[in-house]
Amino acid sequence: MQKAFKVTLTPNHSQEVLINKSIGCARFVYNHFLALRQQLYLTEQKTLNYNACSQQLTLLKKEVEWLQEVDKFALQNSLRNLETAYKNFFADLKKAKGKRNVGFPKFKKKHGCKQSYKTNLTNGNIQVIQNGLKLPKMGWVKFHKSQDITGTIINVTVTRTNRGKYIASILCETEIEKYPQVAQNIGLDLGIKSYLVASNGEVVDNPKYYRTQKRKLRKAHKKLSRTVKGSSNRVKAKIKLALTYERITNLRDDFLHKLSTRLIRENSIICLEDLRVANMVRNHKLALSISDASWTKFITMLEYKSVWHDRVVQKVGTFYPSSQTCNHCGFINPLVKDLKLREWSCPSCNSYNLRDKNAALNILGEGLRLLTAVGTPEVIKNACGEFVSPEVIQAEIVEAGIA
Numbered sequence: 001m002q003k004a005f006k007v008t009l010t011p012n013h014s015q016e017v018l019i020n021k022s023i024g025c026a027r028f029v030y031n032h033f034l035a036l037r038q039q040l041y042l043t044e045q046k047t048l049n050y051n052a053c054s055q056q057l058t059l060l061k062k063e064v065e066w067l068q069e070v071d072k073f074a075l076q077n078s079l080r081n082l083e084t085a086y087k088n089f090f091a092d093l094k095k096a097k098g099k100r101n102v103g104f105p106k107f108k109k110k111h112g113c114k115q116s117y118k119t120n121l122t123n124g125n126i127q128v129i130q131n132g133l134k135l136p137k138m139g140w141v142k143f144h145k146s147q148d149i150t151g152t153i154i155n156v157t158v159t160r161t162n163r164g165k166y167i168a169s170i171l172c173e174t175e176i177e178k179y180p181q182v183a184q185n186i187g188l189d190l191g192i193k194s195y196l197v198a199s200n201g202e203v204v205d206n207p208k209y210y211r212t213q214k215r216k217l218r219k220a221h222k223k224l225s226r227t228v229k230g231s232s233n234r235v236k237a238k239i240k241l242a243l244t245y246e247r248i249t250n251l252r253d254d255f256l257h258k259l260s261t262r263l264i265r266e267n268s269i270i271c272l273e274d275l276r277v278a279n280m281v282r283n284h285k286l287a288l289s290i291s292d293a294s295w296t297k298f299i300t301m302l303e304y305k306s307v308w309h310d311r312v313v314q315k316v317g318t319f320y321p322s323s324q325t326c327n328h329c330g331f332i333n334p335l336v337k338d339l340k341l342r343e344w345s346c347p348s349c350n351s352y353n354l355r356d357k358n359a360a361l362n363i364l365g366e367g368l369r370l371l372t373a374v375g376t377p378e379v380i381k382n383a384c385g386e387f388v389s390p391e392v393i394q395a396e397i398v399e400a401g402i403a
């Protein structure tokens with residue numbers, strides 16, 4: 001399995017210069033070939049693929065000598081990234097029919113965004129010891145050790161963040177010690193008031209880091225806008241602003257990691273709604289809360305951790321009426337469409353339903369139903385650690401109240 005380990009590098013001065021040079025050269029190559037591809041297409045309707053670019057790069061390196069000073073993999077990976085950007089663009093163009101998500105490859109800017117380059121392992125050019133990372137052309141770079149790096153290195157991406165910190169993401173092929181199998185399954189209703197409510201009744205509060213840090217953010221933005229372009233105060237203000245954003249991201253990522261890890265450890269099958277976050281964010285009143293909740297990131301975490309630990313994440317269609325359906329009798333109560341209605345008594349069976357918990361139970365039931373409908377014995381076996389016949393799942397569905 002592949003896992004990325006992130007460490008903060010503490011390069012010495014000459015290493016710092018070389019990292020910046022590598023990032024600059026990678027950007028130069030990307031932009032150079034993007035321009036070339038665009039020009040060739042306009043003048044001769046010709047496309048230039050990765051291999052053709054790669055051949056031209058060899059020639060370019062003879063012409064532009066400073067390109068030879070940096071890691072050759074950084075430059076090659078730049079070409080690969082460009083190729084991927086083109087492929088994604090055309091794949092999206094074919095698929096989208098008017099509604100496009102992926103734009104045309106853009107030129108990389110020198111300022112304002114995070115910058116990086118990637119290098120690959122060949123013949124031991126990259127190594128890790130206690131608190132040192134050996135990189136091509138760079139030698140040993142020190143780093144702060146926060147976790148054990150295990151496995152075989154595949155590649156390393158070196159990033160300079162907005163506020164000038166250097167981070168290496170070391171991608172390794174590694175064995176992950178799997179969590180023991182458990183029999184528990186869970187349904188999750190993701191929300192705004194609470195981050196999530198689980199089918200077992202657990203409520204996880206929404207930390208809303210963005211909102212709590214809003215004052216600090218506003219202050220930092222204000223300070224920046226008052227500085228003069230090109231002044232050293234402006235640089236300082238920029239760093240301060242980037243730091244505030246970084247702190248929010250770190251707090252939120254930490255929260256998401258802890259929550260997703262715990263849910264994966266404690267449960268075998270996790271069912272949740274397939275959110276169309278992009279659509280929901282268009283609703284501006286909710287937009288800040290939704291992007292603050294970063295559900296997409298959370299679901300991605302659950303998904304890749306489920307692969308590590310043989311768990312199943314099952315999504316339930318967005319149009320499944322999870323809130324309105326009574327979990328006890330299946331009656332659909334249209335009154336529950338009103339978001340303010342937090343609890344309700346079922347007109348059909350008289351049972352008392354807490355809005356979110358009821359929704360979570362329905363999501364669990366629907367998820368389990370979909371899993372049996374897919375019916376691959378492999379999935380059912382992996383999910384529960386042993387082979388479980390569809391009837392057992394069926395029994396669980398009945399127990400969850402969705403027969």
Ligand SMILES: [Zn+2]
Pocket residue numbers: 326327328329330331346347348349350351
């Ligand atoms: Zn009912």
